[in-house]
Amino acid sequence: MILASLSAILLGLSAVEAALPYKGVDWSSAIVEEKAGVSYKSASGTAQPLERILVESGVNTVRQRIWVTPSGGTYNLAYNIELAKRAKAAGLGVYLNFHYSDTWADPAHQAIPSGWPSGINDLAWKLYNYTLDVSNAFQDAGAQPTIMSIGNEITAGMLWPTGRTSSWANIARLLHSASAAIKDSRLNPQPKIMIHLDNGWNWGTQNNWYTNVLKQGTLVPSDFDQMGVSFYPFYSASATLSSLKTSLTNMANTWGKEVLVVETDWPTSCPSPSQSFPSDAKSIPFAAAGQTTWITKIAEVVASVKGGVGLFYWEPAWIHNANLGSSCANNCMFSNSGQALSSMAVFKSI
Secondary structure (H helix, E strand, C coil): CHHHHHHHHHHHHHHHHHCCCEEEEECCCHHHHHHCCCCCECCCCCECCHHHHHHHCCCCEEEEEECCCCHHHCCCHHHHHHHHHHHHHCCCEEEEEECCCCCCCECCECECCCCCCCCHHHHHHHHHHHHHHHHHHHHHCCCCCCEEEECCCCCCECCECCCECCCHHHHHHHHHHHHHHHHHCCCCCCCEEEEEECCCCCHHHHHHHHHHHHCCCCCCHHHCCEEEEECCCCCCCCCCHHHHHHHHHHHHHHHCCEEEEEECCCCCECCCCCCCCCHHHCCCCCCHHHHHHHHHHHHHHHHHCCCEEEEEECCCCCHHHCCCCCCCCECCCECCCCEECHHHHHHHCC
């Protein structure tokens, strides 16, 4: 009896120790969907604010993108503060994802915001002041982020053409300026500062990027705390879970930073994928049950890595854009009517 009780206690401790500190989703388009008439419901069918459904599903942090001067104002500073205040009121942490553009920033798009200079000295100064102003605005609104990512999927650089990878020195300078602004801001407590690249499964990509940018000497290791990666199953057959583990392990061992998967999805419908899925994911069904399996497997990988601290699902509630930019028809974790799928409960167990 004593041995059985001890075993139960040890199992409980293991479960707690394995839990990820950051269990999140990107909910950037929540206000967009609500303005389009979406009323979100729990898995049981009860109408509730989206943030309440997320909390009850085990989510503890929400990610949201910020654009500089977007057309129509969606995803701008005011939009993000409104969203962040809702999150904080519900007890959620906020992870603010700077795109440093007026629109999408990703490996194929990193346009300098309208009206910003392009010369490196003036651009670095503008970037510093913009980041400082945004940081202070969040502090003044009582919506302090717990994580701030200085750029989104900047594998090919940021603020093009100045910050392309043809000039690692410029990238290092820009990132140092953004980091300095956050540290110089009134934010209290100070958030974790993250650098975010895509293709998290590809150790060669991660190694090449960080080696090149850090050897410039301008961006120093103390300028950031976390390395975030995107990891999707439908863009490359090489994106296996085993390669993700190798990449994250090498990243953590090489640079000693916390590592997170900050974007991932799994489809409930994918009749015509543009590419073959990775070999170790082909048995996972395109269904809510498959989403649960996929998220659980990634969480296990992240938790197994020294410094592995989080996982974020990308825009599970953006039901009017259900393919979420992929060749799969639907990657959302909510039905077309706004009801949470059973897969939302997976965050309680990771």
